[in-house]
Amino acid sequence: LSPHCSTKMKLKEDLNPMLLLLFHLMVWIYTVISFLPSYLFSWVFQPGDGFYGSEEERAKRPKAISTSGRPEGPYRAVSAAKRLVTSLHPGADTxxxxxxxxxxxxxxxxxxxxxxxxxxxxxxxxxxxxxxxxxxxxxxxxxxxxxxxxxxxxxxxxxxxxxxxxxxxxxxxxxxxxxxxxxxxxxxxxxxxxxxxxxxxxxxxxxxxxxxxxxxxxxxxxxxxxxxxxxxxxxxxxxxxxxxxxxxxxxxxxxxxxxxxxxxxxxxxxxxxxxxxxxxxxxxxxxxxxxxxxxxxxxxxxxxxxxxxxxxxxxxxxxxxxxxxxxxxxxxxxxxxxxxxxxxxxxxxxxxxxxxxxSSPQTLADQSTKIKKGSKGDTSVLRPTLMAAVPEIMDRIYKNVMTKVEEMSCVQRTLFILSYNYKLEQLAKGYSTPLCDRLVFSKIRSLLGGQTRVLLSGGAPLSAATQRFMNVCLCCPVGQGYGLTETCGAGTISELWDYSTGRVGGPLVCCEIKLKDWVEGGYRSTDKPHPRGEILIGGPNVTMGYYKKEAKNQVDFIVDGNGQRWFCTGDIGEFQEDGCLKIIDRKKDLVKLQAGEYISLGKVEAMLKNCPLIDNICAYANSGETYVIGFVVPNQKQLQVLAQQYDIRGSWEDLCSSKAMEELVLKVITEAALAAQLERFEIPRKICLCPEPWTPETGLVTDAFKLKRKELKTRYLDDIERMYGGK
CATH class of the missing domain: 3.40.50.12780 (ANL, N-terminal domain)
Structure with missing residues (x-):
């Protein structure tokens, strides 16, 4: 089974067979013409010199090793196995x-x-x-x-x-x-x-x-x-x-x-x-x-x-x-x-x-909210080669483009989806697709100026669908990273030739990572097939602690026998065979329901944010209750289309307060959750539709668009009581 099956786009059954045949003929001709140069290129350039091999070959290469030989680590980057790297330029130590x-x-x-x-x-x-x-x-x-x-x-x-x-x-x-x-x-x-x-x-x-x-x-x-x-x-x-x-x-x-x-x-x-x-x-x-x-x-x-x-x-x-x-x-x-x-x-x-x-989020692209129609956004003028982004912004780009794909004619949509799936297969084999990039994806690539060669994602987990979309349609690798303010943002970054999803790469050369058993949550370094536990980051990038918070410093920061500082992140991770880290849970996001099931709120939200109907979602669970509820900021265009299908009329606020719309959206969310293989007890049983978007200005999300759960709970307390039957 192809590793990309879950992210391939589906074609409708009524597509023109001649169009399919023409596309496959073009691909065959291009493959034949480019085979010999690609074959010679693969012999001239060995892995690490610009030719990266197939996805299977890349997955076998170690990104990190356990220096102790034990499953809990500590793990270091292969290139820094003997000594952590602490400076960029000789003598430049401040x-x-x-x-x-x-x-x-x-x-x-x-x-x-x-x-x-x-x-x-x-x-x-x-x-x-x-x-x-x-x-x-x-x-x-x-x-x-x-x-x-x-x-x-x-x-x-x-x-x-x-x-x-x-x-x-x-x-x-x-x-x-x-x-x-x-x-x-x-x-x-x-x-x-x-x-x-x-x-x-x-x-x-x-x-x-x-x-x-x-x-x-x-x-x-x-x-x-x-x-x-x-x-x-x-x-x-x-x-x-x-x-x-x-x-x-x-x-x-x-x-x-x-x-x-x-x-x-x-x-x-x-x-x-x-x-x-x-x-x-x-x-x-x-x-x-x-x-x-x-x-x-x-x-x-x-x-x-x-x-x-x-x-x-x-x-x-x-x-x-x-x-x-x-x-x-x-x-x-x-x-x-x-x-x-x-x-x-x-x-x-x-x-x-x-x-x-x-730039700013309001002037970034031609379609940004503060750019006058017909004027150019900052990416079009600057044409950057490097860019950092939080998943919230990349999710928006992904949903906007996919909405436009749905509006294409049958022929255009067919060509786009065929090209998308073809490029996924070629990326898995380690090959580039210059023809598809030029003819199909250049317009999407131009959204970020057309010259982006590295996109760094951080601040929160990036969904597999969005990451694949960025790799394919923006024609640039996405380096997904993991780090915290307490570690200067440094922890891991996936290597740019690693197109696997759901992982954040191996440790950076400046630090090392180990796992600490969290027995209450059921995570241990002895777990099979992969060791799991709370992520601890150690090295010279671990900061001096919290200002005037000595009691909290004693809990969150540890100094080992060698004098090295470690930060206890509160995140739960697992190390895979090649030394890549995967974030699988967070202590503070874990809620135990009345029947004893543990719910990872972050996991539920990450799975459901891929649904086109959802712009943002906050899952909520009370440990005294038996089910999960959710607050949803719906996508305005998608919600209005859904309302038209069922002949429900009214203003935007009326639609969001409609019980009938809540039930329809909940049905769509449930279908998306089952498709994402969430357990029945993880799926929200009741929801509240929120008409206002959550922005840093509203105080409901941080500047990195992380949910402020305490503020969200306070804002929607009446809705929580309603959804839990007045309890």
Whole structure:
């Protein structure tokens, strides 16, 4: 049985036989013509030199080995079996040295790019809502030399405003070039950088600022006026606010004792001879670089304390999994820089002289919500070669394309599905499909600019269907990774030639991984056919712990007899024969029903999110009940089509509150769950349809689009009681 059978697309039985015959004839002719070059190519290039062999051959190659020989590990990457790798460049053991190394090598190359805003206008929708639309121009670039100058002047200016080395400074800002410039300034002047998500609510921001006792904060004009201004009275230590935008120059209506400065003015202050010549005290590798506040998916955000050496080790491991990384690459930055995945990815790019063009989820593609119709999105203009994404964004791309496939004519749809399945088979054999790529998939590939060669996925598990779609239709490998803020985002990344799904690859060269028995959940390293248990990550990328949370540090962080730090992730994994890790459960997502069955909420959600009718889903189970329920954000187009089929009319809100629609959607979900081979007790028995999408702004998901279960439970408490019969 082909390993791709579950992800192959099905053809309708009434397809034109002549069309099928014509397609197979074209494939046969192409195969005959390309056979000899491919055969010779496979002899010239051995595995590891660009020719990767069949999927069966690739699956046999070890990605990691247990250094103890025992099933629980620890497991290391084969290339780092004797010694973990901790640095990218000789002597560059802190982040300021790493950036100076890059500037010395690539002084005049593009470093940071921002698109020019040509015009903005309000566009009224048919439902009365008003959306802001923009027309954007070309990217304007700062060279590596320019970026270093801007960062040095900002650091000097902050010092002139009283910011002291080893004293915390906060950044509360959207992802943009100024964010990374500010970070490099803080790294160079040894100001520990407190990062806060731009979507955090007021109480969470105030908590982070007060806990870290910051006196200086870097922010944007919008966040200052809409979020920060309202909580200033709750943060009495704050003295200086540095606004990254150019205007205005005066800020009326703010509390006494708080000075507000434009970033450009602070840089001018730092450029003065008397300030620029002041002695700088650079950091040591063991000094704190970042205190990164988590997005708070399980309560109040925690500050993770990360040293320079931690980040250097983490990005060293990540860089090793990206082949041919060089100054010719272009990266598009749009995920939150306060998230460890985005910050690490951008620092990797800087270390290798890549250029980083900035974007946002609202301007990413031509069809994005803020792009005026007929204008180009950021990917079309930038044409990136490297990109990081969370599964939520890739799932959206997948569903949008598949919806358009359904709308194609019979002939177009047939050709697409035949080409898709043909390419799956060729990928399994280790072959490329340039003809299909050019004739069939080039338009889909152009959604991300047409030049993407590596797509890195992190933040949550990626479904098999979405991963296969990205491999086939976007014509680029997807490196699925696993890591946490507590490990600098580093843990594992699948090797780019490994097209297997449901796995996250072997350990990075900077760390090692072992399994710890979790008897209560029934996971042991002695399990057959694969060892299972809680995942523990150890190595120089494991961070210093939580800020002012000593009791929690004692529980979550362990130091072994060799002095190596380990982080207990709370995730359950299994190691497979080739050393690849598979995430199979999470302690906090496991709920025991009244009858004794364990439900993995994350597993249920991952399986059901592939259903076209579902944009997002949160499974919920009460241990005192006998069944699972769910909150569902339905796909608007698919739900309206379903309503039309059963002649159910009404507004979007009316459809989502309709009992009849709930029953119809539940029937579709049940069919999808059975097809995904969920157990009967895992399938939601009742659901609630939620008309509003869950975005970081609603506070129901994190910036990485992870569910905030506590907030979701609070929001839908009345519905939970209804679905559980008032209990």
């Amino acid at each position: 982040l300021d040295k790493m950036f100076e190394y890059a500037v010395a090598r690539f002084p005049l190359r593009h470093c940071l790019g921002t698109r020019e805003v040509i015009s903005e206008e309000d566009e009224r929708q048919s439902n009365g809502k008003v959306f802001k639309k923009v027309v954007l121009g070309e990217y304007r670039w700062l060279s590596y030399e320019d970026t270093l100058t801007a960062a040095t002047r900002l650091g000097s200016g902050l010092a002139s405003l009283g910011q002291q080395p080893k004293s915390n400074i906060a950044i509360f800002c959207e992802t943009r070039a100024e964010w990374l410039i500010a970070a490099q300034a803080c790294f160079a002047y040894n100001f520990p950088l407190v990062t806060l998500y731009s979507t955090l609510g007021g109480p969470a921001v105030a908590h982070g600022l007060n806990e870290t006792q910051v006196t200086h904060i870097i922010t944007s004009r919008e966040l200052l006026e809409t979020r920060l201004k309202a909580i200033l009275v709750e943060v009495p230590r704050l003295q200086h606010i540095i606004v990254v935008d150019d205007t205005p120059t005066t800020w009326p209506g703010f509390p006494r004792g708080v000075s507000i400065h434009n970033m450009a003015a602070v840089q001018k202050l730092g450029a003065r001879p008397e300030n620029a010549s002041a002695e700088r005290k650079p950091p040591l590798p063991s000094d704190i670089a970042v205190i990164m506040y988590t997005s708070g998916s399980t309560g109040v955000p925690k500050g993770v304390v990360i040293s320079h050496s931690n980040i250097i080790a983490g990005i060293t491991g990540m860089a090793e999994r990206i082949p041919n990384l060089c100054e010719e690459d272009t990266y598009i930055g749009y995920l939150p820089l306060a998230h460890v995945l985005e910050l690490s990815a951008e620092l990797v790019c800087v270390a290798y002289g890549c250029r980083i063009g900035y």
